[in-house]
Amino acid sequence: MPKQEAAMVLVDMLKREGVRTIFGVPGGPVMALCDAIQRDGEIEFVLMKHEQAAAFAAFGEALATGRI
DSSP: OOOOOOOHHHHHHHHHHTTTTTEEOOGGHHHHHHHHHHOSSEEEEEEEESSHHHHHHHHHHHHHHOOO
């Protein structure tokens, strides 16, 4: 079995859970995850300017669509 980096494993787990959109603020410790999301191409990453705004946007999308 080929080795897979942790960020790609997380992206695969998110896809299995039905995640289609992630709201976030890239930088520092999450850059590997942002790169993995972009390489995969199935999950949309919405760039936010503030962490609290990202949380509100994710909550709003979950309420509107009924998905995680």
